Amino acid sequence: ACQGTGLDAGIECDSDGGKQKIPVEADFLYAYSTLQGYYSWRNVANGSWFISSLCEMLSKYGKQLEIMQIMTRVNHKVALDFQSSSNLPGFSSKKQIP
Numbered sequence: 001a002c003q004g005t006g007l008d009a010g011i012e013c014d015s016d017g018g019k020q021k022i023p024v025e026a027d028f029l030y031a032y033s034t035l036q037g038y039y040s041w042r043n044v045a046n047g048s049w050f051i052s053s054l055c056e057m058l059s060k061y062g063k064q065l066e067i068m069q070i071m072t073r074v075n076h077k078v079a080l081d082f083q084s085s086s087n088l089p090g091f092s093s094k095k096q097i098p
Helices: 049-061 067-081
Strands: 011-015 018-022
Touching: 049 067
Parallel strands: none
Antiparallel strands: 011 018
16 A cells, blocks of 8 residues: 655666666665554563564574564564553553564
8 A cells, every 4th residue: 555655766776787776765674663553562670572572682683684584583572472461451461563
């Protein structure tokens, strides 16, 4: 689905096979702690589930894996290792996916 009306004309760059046209924003990685419209949970002592998992996975695998492989592990960890605990009605035992 469209995210706006902008068009990407691309940019030419040199590669082993000659000149190649790539998207202008080809070297960006956007990571969100949760989907739009959902809660992003945090632990009062340990902080955000997403950020703490990201830091742990970067420390553990930062020199061995590519960033997308690390982000997959972050998603897995947040989805499976965390669950909310709240005294507010309807806010306990909830999950999150980055």
